[in-house]
Amino acid sequence: MYKRNRSTSDPLKCQQYFLLEDIRGKWVSCGGDSSRMPEVHIYRTGVYHHRIKFSYDPNTVFNCPLWHRWGVTFFYLYGRIQLRYDAERDLLSLSDYGDYYRVEDSLL
Secondary structure, X not given: XXXXXXXXXXXXXXXXXXXXXXXXXXXXXXXXXXXXXXXEEEEEOOOOOEEEEEEEEOOEEEEEEOEEXXXXXXXXXOOEEEEEEEOOOOEEEEOOOEEEEEOOHHHO
8 A cells, every 4th residue: 555665865864974995986867867867977086086977969068076064975967966875775866867876897
């Protein structure tokens, strides 16, 4: 009768405090609609600097720096978008784009 809530909006499941090294890699939307939900690639550019790259298609790529201030990880892309990470399920949640799962290197 009632649908079980499996979203990462549960504050006990989704972690706001995490290391940026834990989320490095390629991520794909759980929804599967690649035209609306871009592929995400998080990588390190220096000792302390990380960037996030959105690619809707090979011709449309947004590259933004990640910020970690006051315990909140976020970036600016037409507004502030906050990141949360669930280490137990290896799920990345972006505030405006939904949930993403990690793509294995063998699938690339």
